[in-house]
Amino acid sequence: EIVLTQSPATLSLSPGERATLSCRASQSVSSSLAWYQQKPGQAPRLLIYAASNRATGIPARFTGSGSGTDFTLTISSLEPEDFAVYYCQQRFDWWTFGQGTKVEIK
């Protein structure tokens, strides 16, 4: 089983700041990595697929990068609606999720 490790667990930032979230895979997943956003009481929403492709309707401030075992989700300038939990997910060997990174208001 491929294990995804996200860091940090919590990121405390202010609106307008840049957020950098990391996801590391226990073995290579090539570019088969996605990012989701989840707000309290809501279902997850797909942000990024195939490591760097924004899903339909996702603002340009969200950028995914990486390949192999190391991936990054960058939010260039945090908007109030961006404070949420973010999960990475790999598709290389079935589906597994990382444990999540909470982006909270500082």
Next chain:
Amino acid sequence: EVQLLESGGGLVQPGGSLRLSCAASGFTFSEYGMDWVRQAPGKGLEWVSAISSGGERTYYVGSVKGRFTISRDNSRNVLFLQMNSLSLEDTAVYYCAKEGGHGLPFDFWGQGILVTVSS
């Protein structure tokens, strides 16, 4: 507009059974793989099961193999999850999710349904 609507959740005793349904609309259901993902209270996401577009291939996470069965009815656009021998660890919100096709991840999700296993 794609819609996924789960039903069938509730309170069940340990060892009991429950059948979840997910009614799909707004897309050609028979053309896409479908999955179940769960989230225990206050915890992260866990992929549970997947089924191919035609229903001929099914897959499960190790912890539910032999206890859960995923199926689909493409004539009625419904996805199912039969859950048997439920344990306290199966308590979670269960989401159905549509795969994006060609190996792409879950582009649409239902709102989730709560399953509580408790005596």
